[in-house]
Amino acid sequence: MANRHLSRSIVLQALFEWDFMPDKKGSNPTPEEVRDVLKRNLKEFAPGFEDDTFAFSLIEQVLKKRATVDEIIEKAAPDWPIDRISIIDRNILRIGLTELLFGDRKEVPPKVAINEAIELAKTFGGENSGKFVNGVLGAVYKEIGEPGKEQISKKKKNEEPVDISKLPVETLGGALVYSKKEGNILFGLVHDVFGYWTLSKGKITFGENVEDGTIKALKKEIGLDIKIEEKLGENEYVASHPEKGKSLKKVVYFLAKSDYKELVLEKSGGLDGARWFELSAIPELRIYNDIIPLISKAVEIINSDAKSESRP
Template sequence: MANRHLARSIVLQTLYEWDFRKLPDGSTVDVLHRNIKEFAPGLTDSDFLQGLLSNIISKREDIDRIIEKAAPDWPLEKIGIVDRNVLRLGLFELLFADKEEVPAKVAINEAIELGKTFGGENSGKFINGVLGSVYKELGEPGKDAPPRKKKGDVPFEKMPVKKLGGAVVYAKSGKDIYLALVHDIFRHWTLSKGQIGNNPRIANEGVEEGTVRKIKEEIGVDVAIRADLGSNEYVASDPEEGKIRKQVHYFLAESRFVPLKLEKKGGLDDAKWFKLADILELNFYNDILPIVTKAINLLLKK
């Protein structure tokens, strides 16, 4: 895949010039063709280059928002131009590229190598930290899609299992009912949840007890479990453990209507109360929407 590495280098050079000279987005194709002619005249993978460049440009706002959340101590404008654009390239391939064509570890490793080649002394370490944080905390995006078996994959039934507990948290204020939701850096509203029994001190906690604990840790409210909403399961990727099965059990839980205090980690950037009437207009993951809908139906019957 030496040609692909060279292609990414050409795309990075183009992004650098576009960023440094503050060129309009539409000019990048001309810059790309000039760079191909100058630095890689024999390169035949032009479709890959053009597709990669145009997709990075089109998703720049989303990617930049993710960089800001994953590296909160480094405002985007303070990150060096090379590192900033290596991150854009790496995050696009990590989050949006075809995983069959560009596995997550390939996306991360390629970005690190670009940083080492074109950036400063600490670029590789910085890029590895940002991309690794996104990958480890969120797993591969696309968890709604059914897992696809690849050659060499661990069979589904043999994957490690992590058990999580989550809740549709509600509160009453006057005549209104509100739901507490958390927002992630992929611009989805979702439910507060966390791993159950994830250290020796709490290894034997029950799923309800663990869910109450995680809600308190994540959004700062005390809750009481009122109903069982069922479970879902999805496959995620961990850079150390590989493919893992995440089994999440959800509850309907009541809280007082008090300010939420988000624990800002794990890719979350906001927590808010929403009136029931506004809930279904929000952007949810496909596997979360049925859980929320079931909770709303139960609340409307009360």
């Protein structure tokens, strides 16, 4: 709707003003300060505009979720730390991601949130802003399972599929790590900024043995010295980078064991937590669909080994 597009534009101007002020940058504005900036901008850029509820609600939500959204931006655009992204582009991304991830999808469908952000980038950003914003939001949209995809047009559905044989390949190694504490088996999982519990993993350098690379990756990411026991399987997916384009990521997953110790998560734009879980707690967690079969297979292996050890 035209009124909401105007509201987003004015919210962007208010966020730009806030972010641009050296004495305010990085601080948490109070609701009163935010409302004052937005009120002034509404009066200046939209005199007579009466429906300001959406604008105030949006800017308050953006500021409330800013820390989480900034981490998501860093994961989706790893070559672009927040302070290297232009003020306009990063605040457009904050608006778009807030609506995409935390908004009411009945009010603002995911595709509308993305398209509105792209239009803001084309209007207020630089020459490549539209492409950059589209790349970041598109990557996040795919990461969360493309909600509302079934509602896209037939034309979109009939687009040519990606020829993965022509994409650059990146190999990663990951593991489901288990340990024993006081007779209980615990599983170590990491939590990403999209709200899912998943398996720790890392890049395998060219020419490196996958098992050796996985051991090093988990040591770096969660501080564990692991012993790989068995391969669980492989997953692959097409990832989109806002600057480099699409690539095929192939992940090899293992079952691994370690001594029990507290998990120490390396500071990462893509992860925000790591902890141990008993098996009984795992069904209640939010876990990616392609990870669930790996966990099930790991449990079968562990149970089978336990039965073998108990036999005379």
